[in-house]
Structure formats: structure tokens, C-alpha cells
Amino acid sequence: MPAIRVLPEGLVNRIAAGEVVERPASVVKELVENALDAGAGRVDVTLDGGGRELILVEDDGCGMSAEELPLAVRRHATSKLADEQLVRITTLGFRGEALPSIGAVARLRIVSRPRDTGDAAELRLEGGLVEGPRPAAGRPGTRIEVRDLFYRTPARLKFLKSERAELEAAADTLRRLALAHPAVGFSLRAGGREVLAFAPQPEGLAPGSGLERLGRVMGREFPENALEIEAEREGVRLAGYVSLPTLSRNHARLQFLFVNRRPVQDRLLKGALRAAYSDLLFHDRHPLVALYLELPPELVDVNVHPAKTEVRFRDAAQVRGLVVGGLKRALAEHGHRASSSVGDAALQAFRPGGHPHGAGHAAVPRGLAERAAAFMAPGPATALRDVAQGPAHGELALDAAPAARPFASAPEPALAGYPLGAARAQLHDNYIVAQTADGLVIVDQHAAHERIVYERLKGQLAEGGVRRQALLLPEVVELEPAEQRALGERADELAELGLVLEPFGGEAVLVRETPALLGAVSVAQLVRDLAGDLGELGSAVRLREALERVAATMACHGSVRSGRRLSLEEMNALLRDMERTPNSGQCNHGRPTYIMLGKDAVERLFGRR
Secondary structure, three states: OOOOOOOOHHHHHHHHHHHHOOOHHHHHHHHHHHHHHOOOOEEEEEEEHHHOOEEEEEEOOOOOOOOOHHHHOOOOOOOOOOOOOOOOOOOOOOOOOHHHHHHHHOEEEEEEEOOOOOOEEEEEEEOOEEEEEEEEOOOOEEEEEEEOOOOOOHHHHHOOOOHHHHHHHHHHHHHHHHHHOOOOEEEEEEOOEEEEEEOOOOOOOOOOOOHHHHHHHHOOOOHHHEEEEEEEEOOEEEEEEEEOOOOEEOOOOOEEEEEOOEEEOOHHHHHHHHHHOOOOOOOOOEEOEEEEEEOOHHHEEOOOOOOOOOOEEOOHHHHHHHHHHHHHHHHHHOOOOOOHHHHHHHHHHHOHHHOOOOOOOOOOOOOHHHHHHHHHOOOOOOEEEEHHHOOOOOOEEEEOOOOOOOHHHOOOOOHHHOOOOEEEEEEOOOEEEEEEOOEEEEEEHHHHHHHHHHHHHHHHHHHHOOOEEEEEEEEEEEOOHHHHHHHHHOHHHHHHOOOEEEEOOOOEEEEEEEEHHHOOOOHHHHHHHHHHHHHHOOOOHHHHHHHHHHHHHHHHHHOOOOOOOOOHHHHHHHHHHHHHOOOOOEOOOOOEOEEEEEHHHHHHHOOOO
């Protein structure tokens, strides 16, 4: 066994740099965060070779004096901690590691000039050797050049991706910081061209509350399909914007989460997002999100990882509940609303060639006039009846009904009083065409009724608790002592959800009853998952989500099927129930339930505008 020895300082610095400086984007993040902590009103970034050859960051912050420059490149030297406590961190950086770590693996040059003096100074750091400070020419603020990144650690250099990929990673880092600090101007140049440019903008109720910058990052359709979020609980405040469920992506790259203006990648917040949209989107679809969480610094620990993108909350259950509750409330308040992007896609499909600027005229299908009569004829036989007008509860009910009346004698709802208008026809025994005051709506009857039934099932769960089924043979589940205690403390809550259990020895529980709605279920797996949820978050998340998944399946099988002919009364009853039902703009799987086209858009299709 070799003798223990102290590693040379240069090697120590290069090892430590590996935790902070992973790629060019890491350098951009650390330097821009330093500029923001220095009170910069503008930050300009320039990259060459994707950041391998040059990373230049210029700001107009408070600057540093010649005396401070040597300290700035010493490890664990910082101006951001007033004392030795780590309980109230109000800055983005605080470890004092960024500049010495960068200087350990690259050629570093700093030129800085304080705002209140006329003298600038320069310092160089290369291979652990410091040159300067010495007088230099420079504007108030700081200019940092990082050249030949990883020239002292060639192994790390080999693992970098292509120049384009590294540039995009740096651009994504800058976008996140730009969204967190809307009052600051940002720019990014690479290869002689401007990649990003954000002008400073006034701040609203929340950091980043202005939609102009969000629209440039998220896409032009985001502002008109975004729901504003405002929620507060016990000193923790949530603000920002989330997209309607029908505006989603197959990736989570457009989900931006901020804690006290710090961009984070937090599993708790990501899980809260999934829970809020759990019955509105497919499992592989993701909403567009920009959420800003503000809370006292002592309630969050940002000293978890050198990259400072992970945080820990003192009361994780409170934060999760605030996020889930705030998002669910906003989504429910907008009821049947669907994103405008659905209508835009429909309009493009209607245009000749499916192109928004296509020329010419689409051919009229042969036999259109003959088939139109069949489309316009409402179906007879069984029907859905709107009993909201009657003595019972307002709902759609499957029932036998007399033959439908002719189209001309159908009741005419007042168009101005109903957002989804009045039914005019049923196409292909599945799509309802309705006329609104200023356009038309096409409804997928199965998807719409599926959402209505599902929301009613959830309401029953909330109102009357969950029916239980007793196990013929109670099941013993082995657990850790801490997990058993967590379940025992929440036994009453679990009983309301249909799960009845009791302690069994020191490291097990005895399960006597399970929710009847779940049917055949792996009791041991369910209990262990619940124990994990209770230990981490303090709430029985998995059981509630499992019940909602079963309710969604039941709703799908219990709703009006595609291919079912409806009378006009039935169609109008469905439209009215959609207007009363939360989240009716999309089915339980995340598909839109209707498409709305404005009259002016339809007229443009025919060249009338």
C-alpha cells in the first residue's frame, strides 16, 4: 500500500474543477451568475469554437478593484457570504469556486473596473500561475476571457460534443438565466453572428411575468395559450405561466423552474408538474412551463451540489401541495378551453395541399351533395338526455329515447349565451359540428364525454370517500421501521382512501382492506410505494393517482362511443355539459376534445378576406 501523501495544489484544483466545470455551458453559467450577483443590467456573451477556443463574458456590474482581483481567483474566497452561516443564501454564487476552477483548466484573463473609480486592472491566471494585477483599459464592470478550455485536462476535452451541440447547451443556459432575470439585457454571439438577444423589460408581479420574453423562448403560440399562475401559502409564493394541456411537447426542454430566481432542475417540482397534469396528458407528453417559486432563504437549501441546480426544501410537502394545487386550480378555472394551436393546425389541413400559403382550389368531392343529407340527419334510437333542466342532478344520462325529431324542429339555443354554440350536424357518427356566435366548433363526442364522466367519478371520490373491499386473507407487508411509523401516523387518511392497515410487529403492517375501485392489486407494492411517498412528501400520492387512473379507465369504457348516432338534443346536451365541466378541452389521454374555428378564419379559406 503506497504511503499517504498530500496532493499538489494544482492537481487538487484540477480535480475540484471537474465538479464545477463540466463543459463550456458550465463556464457560461458560472460567469453570468457572477455578473448578475454583481448587479449587472446587461450581460454579453461571445463564444468561439462552441466555447472551446473562447468564452467572453462582459457585464456592467459593480466591478472589482485591483486589490480584490488576486482574491477573486483564490479558492473559497467570496464576497457573497457576510458571515459563516449557510442558512440565508440570497445570491446565485457563494462557494468561491468558479474562477479558480476555470483558471485551473483554461487560460483566464480578467479586466475589471469598479463603478466609482476611474481605474481598471487586469489579472491573468494560467496553469495555476497568477500574473498581475496591472493597470489596463476597460469600462466600468468586468470582462472575463476564457481561452483554450480544458487544455490542461485533455481527457475532458475529448468528451465534449460537437461545436453546435456545445453552443446550444450554452444558449439554453443563457435562456434560463434570461427568464429568471427579465430586467437584465442578455446577448449571445457565436461565429460572428447573433444567436440570442434579449432587451431589458419591466418586471410584473413575478420575475419573468412579462410574456414577451417567454414567447420568444417558448414559441409564438405560448403567450395566447398560457394560463397565469398565482398562489401563496405560509410565506411561499408561486407565480408564472403554464400551457393549456392541448399545447404540449414530447420533451421537457421547455419547462423552466426557478427558486428565488435560481434556475433549478428539481425532482420534487418536476413530480408536482406531472401530478398536476396527470389526467390531462399522455405519459410521454409535457406541458410548457415557466414557474417562479419565492420563499424565505432559510426554507430552502441550495448548498446541495457544486452546480447549484439542485435544491432541498425544508417542507417539501408544503411546496408540492402549493404547486399541484395552484396548477390544478388554474387549469380547472379555464374549463373547456383548448389551445388555439389546435385550430391553427386544422386550418392548415383545410387549405389546399395542407400548406398555409398554398395556391389553387381544392377539388369538390364527387357526390358531396348526396352525402350531405346523410350527414345532416340526426340519428334515432338511444340517446343522451340532458337532465340538468329536470329535478335530478345536472348530468348526461344514457337512456332510451323516442325517435329524434327532424333537424328543422330541433330547439335553437341562443348562440351568444354558449361558448360552444348550438349543434348543427353529426359527421361520421362521431364528430359534432356546432355553430357559435362568431365561428364553428367540431367536437369529438367520445373524447368529450370521456372527460365529463371522468370528472364526475373524481367528484364522487372526493365527496363520499372510497368503497373498500375486505381481503379474504389479510396480507402482511414487511417494511423498514421508519416506513412502518410513517404509515401508522397516516392510518386515518389512508382509511379514507380505502386502505385499512395496522401495525404488525416492529417491521411490518397487516393490510385488511383495499380500495374496491382498484380491483386486483399488488398489495405489497402499493403499500411500499405509499410508505416511500409518506416518508418523502408526507402525503399518500401514489394511492390517489392510482385511483384516478382507474377512474380514467372506467370513464373511457363508460362514455359515448365513436360510431354512436346522436340526436340534436343529445348533441346540445353534450355541449352544455362540456361548458360546465373542468378540463373538458382535452380527454383523459391529452387529446383535444374540440376544434374551434373563427368566422374570419373560415372566410379567409374561401378568399373572402
